[in-house]
Amino acid sequence: ETGVTQSPTHLIKTRGQQVTLRCSSQSGHNTVSWYQQALGQGPQFIFQYYREEENGRGNFPPRFSGLQFPNYSSELNVNALELDDSALYLCASSLEGPGNFNEQFFGPGTRLTVL
Amino acid sequence: QKEVEQDPGPLSVPEGAIVSLNCTYSNSAFQYFMWYRQYSRKGPELLMYTYSSGNKEDGRFTAQVDKSSKYISLFIRDSQPSDSATYLCAFPPGGGSYIPTFGRGTSLIVHP
Numbered sequence: 001e002t003g004v005t006q007s008p009t010h011l012i013k014t015r016g017q018q019v020t021l022r023c024s025s026q027s028g029h030n031t032v033s034w035y036q037q038a039l040g041q042g043p044q045f046i047f048q049y050y051r052e053e054e055n056g057r058g059n060f061p062p063r064f065s066g067l068q069f070p071n072y073s074s075e076l077n078v079n080a081l082e083l084d085d086s087a088l089y090l091c092a093s094s095l096e097g098p099g100n101f102n103e104q105f106f107g108p109g110t111r112l113t114v115l
Numbered sequence: 116q117k118e119v120e121q122d123p124g125p126l127s128v129p130e131g132a133i134v135s136l137n138c139t140y141s142n143s144a145f146q147y148f149m150w151y152r153q154y155s156r157k158g159p160e161l162l163m164y165t166y167s168s169g170n171k172e173d174g175r176f177t178a179q180v181d182k183s184s185k186y187i188s189l190f191i192r193d194s195q196p197s198d199s200a201t202y203l204c205a206f207p208p209g210g211g212s213y214i215p216t217f218g219r220g221t222s223l224i225v226h227p
Contacts, residue, residue, distance in 0.1 A: 004158070020158050040123060041220075042119075042203050042215070042220055043123075043159065043203075043217045045215055045216075058214055080204030090159070092158070101147075101149070101205075101207040101208075101215050105160075106159050106160065108156070108157055108158050109158050110159075
């Protein structure tokens with residue numbers, strides 16, 4: 001196990017609703033990245049937070065937003081859910097800043113189903 | 116043309132076989148190359164990380180990079196049922212961009 005935890009494990013929402021997913025980083029890690037992994041696809045980078053600031057964003061609309069807290073835990077918020085948002089959402093923590101993807105540890109993910 | 120091409124499989128092999136997993140990429144800015152293993156209902160875990168062309172070996176795993184052909188491979192020797200998973204190639208960004216790119220993954224099944 002990597003020490004990165006995510007909650008909830010899975011959840012079901014309906015179109016138009018809002019959802020908050022949570023991630024607890026591995027001890028000592030100050031950088032967290034969020035990914036969306038659709039079924040049968042590789043992870044797609046949503047954004048990265050470093051020391052509570054967004055640092056890099058993939059091709060996702062503004063209804064995907066995040067927060068990183070002083071203890072380096074993190075949230076991913078998605079507003080106005082769409083059917084295509086159904087996916088596994090992964091967070092990954094790493095030490096010391098952007099670009100350190102070789103030291104990135106993934107959590108088990110949250111499976112989101114939008115009906 | 117997609118930035119990264121990876122055959123989704125599934126690839127089914129008998130225990131003990133040598134497995135070859137491959138990705139092609141089009142972005143010549145990719146300088147680092149990674150392979151992740153993802154078990155069902157788990158997050159990806161890093162297997163191999165390499166920078167240069169050539170081979171890098173770690174136990175039963177060998178990563179091979181051919182930058183001139185934009186082609187990377189992961190070889191698994193003496194494959195075991197516990198190797199059954201999805202294998203993702205990944206390309207950390209360079210040139211000031213922090214957006215990594217993943218292949219779609221190849222599903223590997225090693226049967227006893």
